[in-house]
Amino acid sequence: MSNTVPTFADIESARRRISPFLPVTPLTQSVSLSDEFQRSLFIKWDNKLRTGSFKERGALNFLLSMKKEELSRGVCAASAGNHALALSFHAHRLKAPCHLVMPTAAPLVKVESCRKLGAQIVHKANLAECLEFAQEISKSEGLTFVPPYDHRVIVEGQGVAGLEILEQLADFDSLIIPVGGGGYAAGIATAVKAKRPDVLIMGVCSEWALQLRKSPVSKHPLVTPMTIADGIAVKTIGAVTGPILDRMVNRIVSVSEESIARAIVMLVEQEHTVVEGAGAAGIAALIEGHLPREYVKPLVMVCGSNIDTNLLTRLIEHDMAERGRLLRVRIMLPDRPGMLHTISGIVAQEGANVVQVMHDRFYARLPGHVEITVMMEVRDSSHADAVVDQLIKAGLPTERI
Secondary structure, eight states: OOOOOOOHHHHHHHHHHHTTTSOOOOEEEOHHHHHHHTSOOEEEETTOSTTSBTHHHHHHHHHHHSOHHHHHHOEEEEOSSHHHHHHHHHHHHTTOOEEEEEETTSOHHHHHHHHHTTOEEEEESSHHHHHHHHHHHHHHHTOEEOOSSOSHHHHHHHHHHHHHHHHHOSOOSEEEEEOSSSHHHHHHHHHHHHHOTTSEEEEEEEHHHHHHHHSOOOSSOSSOOOOSOGGGOOSSOOTTHHHHHHHHOSEEEEEOHHHHHHHHHHHHHHHOOOOOTGGGHHHHHHHTTOSOTTOOSEEEEEOBOOOOHHHHHHHHHHHHHHTTOEEEEEEEEESOTTHHHHHHHHHHHTTOEEEEEEEESTTOSSTTEEEEEEEEEOSSHHHHHHHHHHHHHTTOOEEEO
16 A cells, blocks of 8 residues: 555545445534534534544544455554544444553443444543654554554545535535644545635644644653643644645634633534534634634534543533522521521522532531531523522622632
């Protein structure tokens, strides 16, 4: 397999290779998000493949391009999750041994899914160490190393999504694609620009990844940095993908962790779909206003759904707090029976819902008193104000925290 720049014809060949095994992912208009952003907004749901992300096209195209004897010896990859999932799933289908090297901080849901597919997994501290070790064992054990993004055959496979777009949607003026190492964006842009050079293509990376690229290298950090968009948390754009992005992608913008978190919750609330951080990056770019106003028919690529449920819960709760739908108050009262009953009665009367109570006698600021911290669900900030007002009117010294 040579590693030259892929062409539109190469991507068409890749589609013929992989289409018997993969469905075309849906593309729909989002009425609610169109209203939200005042644009006619469409979404390509590349999170709907079997393993929950776009990575299957590239991994499968690579596997089907290998010789039978290479497949029988096995494949190896380094990945934080989605590439590992895609490779292990299709290697299992093709009866090829699969060896994975994953960071210790890789999402548990992705690690366990790979293990269930029969992959042999080794953990290293970070992705850089994973890549180094994966290449070492590939050489020593005669395995074929399957890169996550920086290879022509991977890019060709990802470009099949671009062919699908051209057949599914005629009227769009812009395309928003998450960018990690660049394989996804490079493939799609190559396909789309060949037929629609007028379309603005905007790549979206995370501010976290940009900061990581600027930070001093620490091989064994005491605290491993964390991002909610691990799928695009890549330290470098690829040598193969970089020049393609330079030619085909009109602009690349970065988005904050806060906007990615808001986008994840927005997709849950308005599209009833669970999406991981990388998959929500395109919506985050719209939240931050990166798409110029003259582009009114954007197509957003939603590329993955493999988010840890504990993280999703925390993001939803954080979003509720940010939007004034959670209220937390501290009330200092004499430590005697009936005080908690008084508080809960007022809260119930005001239509709020208690979700957590902390009852602290030991560190109360006044002797003989108790500090009660109450967290409750409210409708909005004005409802929160009304609850606090009623607690104060009842003679309960209430402090918002």
